[in-house]
């Protein structure tokens with residue numbers, strides 16, 4: 001059945017349908033009842049018993065069997081450590097995605113508003129085609145000479161303002177943050193780092209050291225190494241200073257940075273998300289990063305921006321979170337959206353900072369910037385541009401926000417509507 005209400009019989013040509021038409025395909029035996037187009041989940045098992053199994057059509061394994069599903073969960077539990085959690089207590093088995101939809105083996109489709117690494121949506125044909133082509137040709141590493149790594153590096157550098165022109169390619173956000181911190185330490189010759197509370201920056205040694213979120217790790221503040229110094233989370237909604245009082249966070253952070261310098265431990269780096277992704281998509285108070293960056297630089301330190309979650313166009317109005325704050329960091333760490341789910345990360349800094357890393361030894365990542373990764377990175381950037389997905393984040397995010405704000409006007413239980421873009 002097409003969206004106009006016309007019915008297409010089996011074997012009929014549907015090539016004449018316009019590109020915006022949606023096609024509803026139902027398989028049923030000739031003498032079976034016509035299943036409704038949508039049913040409530042509690043009736044799904046009954047209707048599925050009366051209709052043909054749609055799973056193979058969706059590219060899913062045939063016939064969901066609850067005993068087998070339980071077995072799979074138990075096997076995962078046995079092979080995984082308990083710290084590797086699921087999103088859900090009773091997770092649906094998701095084996096297929098298309099654009100912003102996820103499909104479970106029980107035949108339910110979900111709108112994916114959890115996943116923050118797939119700005120192009122799931123199973124994008126352009127990525128699939130580019131990756132398969134490259135996998136058929138070659139996948140080596142960046143010590144070999146090939147065009148895609150040069151093109152991708154130039155494209156990334158071109159997305160950043162001067163003097164950020166030098167790129168290191170890695171495989172994840174944790175690696176990017178780790179390297180970003182090590183670049184700052186190498187360039188300044190200092191080990192002390194100032195980080196925001198309520199932050200998550202990754203799982204490697206250094207990125208975990210600056211991760212202070214009590215929600216992720218209830219012992220975080222008590223167990224940070226001595227080179228990590230934290231400042232209050234500048235959260236204008238849940239923090240110590242709320243609403244207009246949030247302007248007080250900047251001077252307080254500056255005082256911590258000044259005190260460190262006065263006690264002969266000037267910070268080598270300040271690291272923070274440029275828009276509070278981990279704390280719920282809350283913008284930092286206006287002028288916050290300008291004040292903090294100036295203080296760090298006054299004492300000879302460098303500023304590291306974690307754009308892993310909020311950067312790459314997701315904010316809609318800004319490609320990078322630091323643009324919203326009107327600052328330019330010394331080191332930018334990015335990942336997640338860059339690869340649309342493929343492991344990709346990068347650190348972008350100035351030639352000057354990058355060159356000082358030479359004294360630390362050397363840098364090589366076996367798969368960071370491989371031909372396949374570079375092709376993925378280029379294809380994601382092309383598609384973001386060609387499908388105007390940053391513009392889409394402005395439009396759809398704006399509409400979502402307006403509608404949520406209207407709900408907040410009506411229901412006192414909604415405390416605030418944060419965020420920008422998607």
Ligand SMILES: Cc1ncc(COP(=O)(O)O)c(C=O)c1O
Nearest residue numbers: 172173174200201202308309335
């Ligand atoms: C702000 C931020 N930084 C760093 C990371 C670590 O990235 P990855 O999981 O790719 O290692 C995350 C991951 O959630 C993040 O949200």
